[in-house]
Amino acid sequence: MxxxxxxxxxxxxxxxxxxxxxxxxxxxxxxxxxxxxxxxxxxxxxxxxxxxxxxxxxxxxxxxxxxxxxxxxxxxxxxxxxxxxxxxxxxxxxxxxxxxxxxxxxxxxxxxxxxxxxxxxxxLTHRLPTTVIPSHYQLYIDVGQLEQYLFQGTVDIDIQVNENINKIILNSVALNITKIEYQGNNSVSSIVNGLPEFNEGYEQVTIKFTQAINPGNGRLHIEFNGIISEQLHGFYRTKDNNQIGACTQFEPGYARQAFPCFDEPLFKAKFTISIRAPKHLTTLSNMPIKSQRNDGDHTCIYEFDTTPIMSTYLVAYVIGAYDYVETHDSNNVQIRVYTPVGKKERGLFALHTTAKILPFYAEYFGIKYPLSKVDLIAIADFGSGAMENWGLITSHETYLLVDSQNTTQETKQEVALIVAHELAHQWFGNLVTMECFATWIQFLAIDHVYPEYDIWTQFVSDILATCMIPDALYNSHPIEIPIKKPTDINEIFDDITYEKGSSVIRLLHAYIGDEAFRSGLQNYLAEYAYKNTITENLWSHLSQTSKRPHLSDILSTWTKQMGYPLLNVRQEQQGNNRLLTIEQTRFLADGTIDDKLKWKIPINICTKSNPNEPIHQLYLDEEKKQEFVLEKVTETDWIKLNLF
Structure with missing residues (x-):
């Protein structure tokens, strides 16, 4: 700088x-x-x-x-x-x-x-180079000294070296690295040149070698230790009823605080996790326990199954005192809701909701839930609301537990929505990355499971109206914004990302219809499962199934620029036809005029004779003013625009 x-x-x-x-x-x-x-x-x-x-x-x-x-x-x-x-x-x-x-x-x-x-x-450039790509992490975490809030660990990272290099850069912050080894092709060891170099601003560590590393496969071995944090992210401490514990919150970029890693969503890999922890506590991770063995009188070593390919921010482990309730869904997926000791009955609503939503998503997406279990755990000290770690969804107690005697219907509905949101991420956001989609489809799922909630009516007031307030400011931001440094990531988790993004998905779903939307979505998920993707890939599949080649151009005006339009519609009767003149301007809360931004807007029109189904579908391009003729609309007919 x-x-x-x-x-x-x-x-x-x-x-x-x-x-x-x-x-x-x-x-x-x-x-x-x-x-x-x-x-x-x-x-x-x-x-x-x-x-x-x-x-x-x-x-x-x-x-x-x-x-x-x-x-x-x-x-x-x-x-x-x-x-x-x-x-x-x-x-x-x-x-x-x-x-x-x-x-x-x-x-x-x-x-x-x-x-x-x-x-x-x-x-600024804070991104990791792509000269080295990880494929598998063998991670061992020792929290045998949990009462002192200390941990130590080792990580063996299998990597693919893409070109001759003399250094490896990865993410690490607030960790004490005690040993580094690298084993290359043909069991050739490369000698580390001096101590690792830390860049605190970039949250990176550079490991230099005395000689060049040739392209090919290798294994990087790192030993480290650290302090279980007091912050509510990274690997941090929890306490409930005087019982201490620890849990993780790695989204958006805090895995680097728990173990050295390539901590960007681009660098997906498999993870095999082992944890040494006090045996009287519950120890959980993304996958089921593969084996466990006693290690002394008071600790146990748990080895978990290897995860599917995923990003580092989805890695999770929890150690603490918990009860649980259990069931299986119609596809025989094991579901457990973990609660603080003495509160397991309060986990029943989330348990039954999960058992209904998982099969719905599996059918709608055309892809079965890929793991054999899903755990939802209520944590007293959890600052992120809820987090969709694959196979281990973490949540604050408020957003997961329901007291059948005292919880209001509004709170139950909120719990149902949050459960639906985090479960959607098991496909969207874990298989592929899109936050706004999970916000939209949580309403679709709850409408299916609990139709009595009339949830889509609430979408307009709770989601659409919420995002319109900040997006009417002169300096809002687009849904899609580039990430250049770690601190940028937190800033994108706002009303624009969640609420506006989901509102655009809602518009899109209504515009092309459920059949085309669902078919395109299934094709998209099948192609990009376990891969990185961009928004245009989804638009492309939806364009194909809806036979609307201009779809990407329309949606780009909504996702790549800030704000939203105000439409001014004037009508003139011309015999049995109706002439509409539609003019668009950007809506700003302070009343100023901004003619720089224009949107491509799909417009559905309903009439008195057919009030629930659009009889006209228009396409307003980026011109400021356009005219359309609606044929066979008499003088006594009323019309409605955009009943999305």
Whole structure:
């Protein structure tokens, strides 16, 4: 990371707060402003203003307002331009900390301008090279010292070297690596050149060798140890009723905190996991236990079956005190819901819901659930709501347990939706990667299992309306955004990704019909199971089955650009025909006009004579205004557009 400013002395210029605001809202898509305060702030404060664009209309009286230090008058203007609640909270937090010290801050800017770094995300490269590809991990984790919150482990990674290299780069953070060995082709060992080099900013470790490694297969052996974290991600500690435990949360990029690995979704591999843990506790992982043996009086070593090919973020293991309830679905898949001790009856609703949804998905997707078991576990200390680890779905108690006497119907419905969402990921997101699809199909599944919920009506108010609020801001973001560095990943898990993405899928399903949608989906899953894929691959299959070759072009305008259109429809009767003039503009919450973005919009039209089925299907391209003639629509007929 390089600063655009140098360390050379600069002229002493006292910047006004207006200049500062104009600076942090410059044309850069993402700006990280680091303050290293030597004044009264006395610590590092980091501004993370994601998705902030240029603030084009600074109020005329800003200087007067700033001179009075009346920041509340501009809070609304700033807050409404943040597209995520996370970013808004970051702004409000830093404002609270700094607004009491505006003279100090301005003084600091005057004295320490060289410490401000303006970095464009496009200039950074945090991705791992593809010169080395993993195929299998043999992972051993020892938590025999669980009470001290310490762990140690070894990992043997089978890799494919694609070209001559003298170093291997992989992800590792907060781990102490104690030994590294590499065994290449023909049992030739390569000697590691010195200690591994850690890049904390990139969360990477570089292993250098004294001689080049030739293309071919090899095995990388790493021994390491670490501390079971207090944070709610990585490999972290849990506690319930004074009983300590540990669990994992590796999405989106926290597996690197538990073992050295190629921690990007691209690098899929199989995993064979063994865990040494206290024998009085339950020990779980993605796969069923293959074998177990005592290791002393108080610990046991559990070896689990090898997983299918999957990304590192789906690896999971849990150690703790749990009860469980069990059943099997109609395809004989073993289902267990694990609960804190004494609460297993509260897992029955999730258990029965899972037993109904798994067969529904297997039939709808045309692919049976690929594992012999699925465990759902309620964890008291779980910060991510729920997580779709393959074969071991982790969840906070609130989102999995139902008290038959006290839980409201609304909460039961929420539990059902979350279970459906995480189970959908066992196909979408595990077989292939798409978060928004799981959000959409959870409603389809619950409508099938619990039709009395009238769940699609709630979709409009709970999902569609939710995403329209942030997406109406000037600086929203597209559904599809490139990932350049680890911190970007958390920022995409917002209302745009989940709610808008699922709303686009809902529109697509209604536009092409369930039969074509389902057929294309099955073809897509069959082709890309266990592989990486891009959105266009799904659009391609749906285009083929729906016989709509322009489908990808339509959907790209919804997934690759921010915002959504407002349609203005005017009608004119011309004999027995109806002339429609449709004009589109981007809808913005502040009422400003933006003619730069245009959408390709499928339009269904229903009439009085056939109110439930569209009799006209139009296609509005990226022109600002278009005219359509509806034949045989009399003057007394009413029409409705887009009953999706």
């Amino acid at each position: 390089k600063s655009k400013m140098t360390n050379e002395p600069c002229e002493k210029v006292v910047p006004s707060f207006q200049h500062f605001l104009e600076y942090i809202t410059s044309d850069s898509v993402i700006i990280d402003v680091h303050w290293q305060p030597y004044s009264s702030l006395c610590r590092v404060c980091t501004f993370k203003y994601n998705f902030i664009g240029k603030y084009e209309t600074i109020q005329d009286d800003l200087n007067i307002l700033m001179s009075r230090i009346n920041l509340t008058s501009i809070d609304w203007n700033f807050d409404r331009r943040f597209s995520t609640g996370r970013t808004r909270k970051q702004y409000q937090s830093i404002k609270k900390e700094t607004c009491s010290y505006p003279p100090d801050n301005i003084s600091y800017l005057n004295k320490s301008m060289t410490n401000i770094t303006d970095t464009s995300i496009s200039e």
